[in-house]
Amino acid sequence: MALKECDDVQLRREQALTACCMAAAAEADPQLQPARRAAMLMDCLSVLRAAHPAADAAQLGMGEFRRALRCPLAPLLPTPSESGDRFGELCLLDGDGLARDALQDLYREHLVPQAALERHWPWARVRAEQEERRLYEVLRRLEPQEYRRARALLAESPAGPVRVLRRAWDQLWMRFDFFEAISDWPWCHLDGWWYPCPKCRWPMRVVRRGAEVEVRCEAHRPRGVHYRVGLEPPAAGTAPFLVGTGRQSDPVVGLPASSEHLALSRPVWRYGVLPTLLEIELRNQLQGLAYVQVEMWPGELRPDEYDLKITITLPGRRPKHLRVDAKAWESVEGLARALLEREPKPYPLIILLPDHQGHEVEFLKARLAGRRITVTTLTRLVMRIKKTSGGAR
Known part of the structure; x- marks a missing residue:
């Protein structure tokens, strides 16, 4: 065999x-x-x-x-x-x-x-949990340098032609077996093509409503990543042209929906790629701030401890440490249950949500009452840190 x-x-x-x-x-x-x-x-x-x-x-x-x-x-x-x-x-x-x-x-x-x-x-939740835990098991076995490289690759190379992915993942390729053939995912096919989201680079969903066709990223649609199919028929052998209909609908190019194009499994995208992008965006917004140091993905820790350690050291004062765990769950109720099932951490923890889930912050706070957990969004946390540090660069 x-x-x-x-x-x-x-x-x-x-x-x-x-x-x-x-x-x-x-x-x-x-x-x-x-x-x-x-x-x-x-x-x-x-x-x-x-x-x-x-x-x-x-x-x-x-x-x-x-x-x-x-x-x-x-x-x-x-x-x-x-x-x-x-x-x-x-x-x-x-x-x-x-x-x-x-x-x-x-x-x-x-x-x-x-x-x-x-x-x-239900089976769907068990399967997603298995994939998420399997991802953490793989990450946990990596050396600190490999771990940080793998986390970066989740954001940089979650989908694409297999030859390109192999080159990008290099020595980690054989240890990171979470890729699936895009040809097996009919939900993202448009006339034999698929389109990577300009934000997360993962396949966007194709939604048909009668004669209308919308192509959108499930995670980044709230930020304006959605398209319609152009009226002009595509030339033979080329992908249909997409017209952006949202404020962040950058131009995208269709790729063949073949077995030679792979993407990370949905659970890895949801619980690995999306939080990693959130972490990178937070780091980028804090970069260059005076008195602020950001450590990404402390490799010596368990991967499910926290994702960023932010240290604010004001002149003449003791350093202040913020430990941040980014989350990109669709269900905040499901996230609350998962966090409550964990052993409480021996340190204060910040749960970071995407900005479009800002209206759910208070609900999650109430569900986690009694834990040493603060819940906030990306923009709110950046504003808080800038205020604490004086905002100077």
């Missing part, structure tokens, strides 16, 4: 295993409402069917699925890679339908938080 094929089978096998764990947790929870249990099982069954070849998936029904959870898992998992594993021998539920201890161990080992097991998260 070719290496790429092997990796694909192993990935599908691990996804199927996670889905089985989620289903077993739902089956074993006597407090779970029947309707919620049914929805969870259907969600997990859909993942299992997608992991198997079409012919095998068609034979997997809900009854067989529920019965199989009480037996060794081999029939529910795709064929293992040549190296093999022992997942097929596992039993997640005992004869009485109770969860075995191995269920919690598997969740931890496959980078799924305990809360997902207890609160029965």
